[in-house]
Amino acid sequence: MSADQGVAAEPLLRVDDLRVDYRGVVAVGGVSLRVAEGQCVAVIGANGAGKTSLLRAVGGFVPAGAGSRVELAGVDLTRMPAHRRVRAGLGSVLENRHLFPHMTVRDNLELGAAAAPGRSGAGLRGALSLLPELEGLLDRRAATLSGGQQQFVAIGRALATEPRLLLLDEPTNGLAPRLVERVIEIVRHLRAAGTATLLVEQRLEVAVAITAEVHVLAHGRVVHSTDGDTADLARIAHSAYLS
Ligand SMILES: Nc1ncnc2c1ncn2[C@@H]1O[C@H](COP(=O)(O)OP(=O)(O)OP(=O)(O)O)[C@@H](O)[C@H]1O
Numbered sequence: 001m002s003a004d005q006g007v008a009a010e011p012l013l014r015v016d017d018l019r020v021d022y023r024g025v026v027a028v029g030g031v032s033l034r035v036a037e038g039q040c041v042a043v044i045g046a047n048g049a050g051k052t053s054l055l056r057a058v059g060g061f062v063p064a065g066a067g068s069r070v071e072l073a074g075v076d077l078t079r080m081p082a083h084r085r086v087r088a089g090l091g092s093v094l095e096n097r098h099l100f101p102h103m104t105v106r107d108n109l110e111l112g113a114a115a116a117p118g119r120s121g122a123g124l125r126g127a128l129s130l131l132p133e134l135e136g137l138l139d140r141r142a143a144t145l146s147g148g149q150q151q152f153v154a155i156g157r158a159l160a161t162e163p164r165l166l167l168l169d170e171p172t173n174g175l176a177p178r179l180v181e182r183v184i185e186i187v188r189h190l191r192a193a194g195t196a197t198l199l200v201e202q203r204l205e206v207a208v209a210i211t212a213e214v215h216v217l218a219h220g221r222v223v224h225s226t227d228g229d230t231a232d233l234a235r236i237a238h239s240a241y242l243s
């Protein structure tokens with residue numbers, strides 16, 4: 001028997017007892033979850049459940065509360081600033097996309113690649129190979145693009161950092177059905193290529209089209225986890241949206 005047989009692989013992302021509060025308003029009240037290398041884990045929940053706050057705290061855009069711990073590949077990120085987390089391998093597509101509207105698509109993507117120097121250097125090319133729809137837009141200013149196109153630029157910029165794990169906050173929000181399908185396809189491709197994702201979604205059907213690992217967040221806490229079995233989806237939907 002080889003040394004590693006029977007031993008579960010260390011998860012890529014470990015989140016333990018994560019707490020976020022905004023001046024006393026508890027948005028995330030102690031969430032623990034794991035994402036393995038190349039795995040996609042989805043977090044679903046109603047408006048205000050704490051999904052964005054959870055992703056922001058993992059990405060380092062809001063501070064995590066006392067006792068929280070965020071670890072990527074064994075490295076403690078909990079108090080690390082966001083830009084260093086990008087270098088450690090965390091890419092983010094946040095709500096509102098945060099593109100630079102007066103810069104071209106190419107420059108927005110280059111910023112992603114520049115945010116994580118010292119990786120393979122193939123970030124921009126890699127992003128474009130996964131998102132060929134951006135090729136024809138490279139010289140356009142971001143502000144002139146449709147919402148859907150901007151969303152793909154935001155995904156491309158995050159991919160240009162060559163992340164080991166991508167944080168996606170409602171990437172299908174406001175997109176036409178054809179583009180929702182495209183986002184699903186992209187996340188599936190990422191998984192096949194070994195990039196893990198932590199996906200926040202309000203649409204249950206999008207989450208389950210991508211992964212069977214779904215956590216349901218309500219009032220800042222995980223109230224249900226599928227653990228790979230989505231047979232009880234009706235109950236999940238109920239607890240996510242009607243609690
Ligand atoms: N900057 C902030 N200041 C104060 N309270 C906030 C702030 N951001 C979020 N909240 C509160 O924290 C809670 C969780 O919000 P959050 O945005 O994380 O939820 P969400 O699940 O992403 O919601 P949505 O589906 O609307 O995106 C809500 O009660 C919200 O009002």
Ligand SMILES: [Mg+2]
Pocket residue numbers: 051052053095
């Ligand atoms: Mg949100």
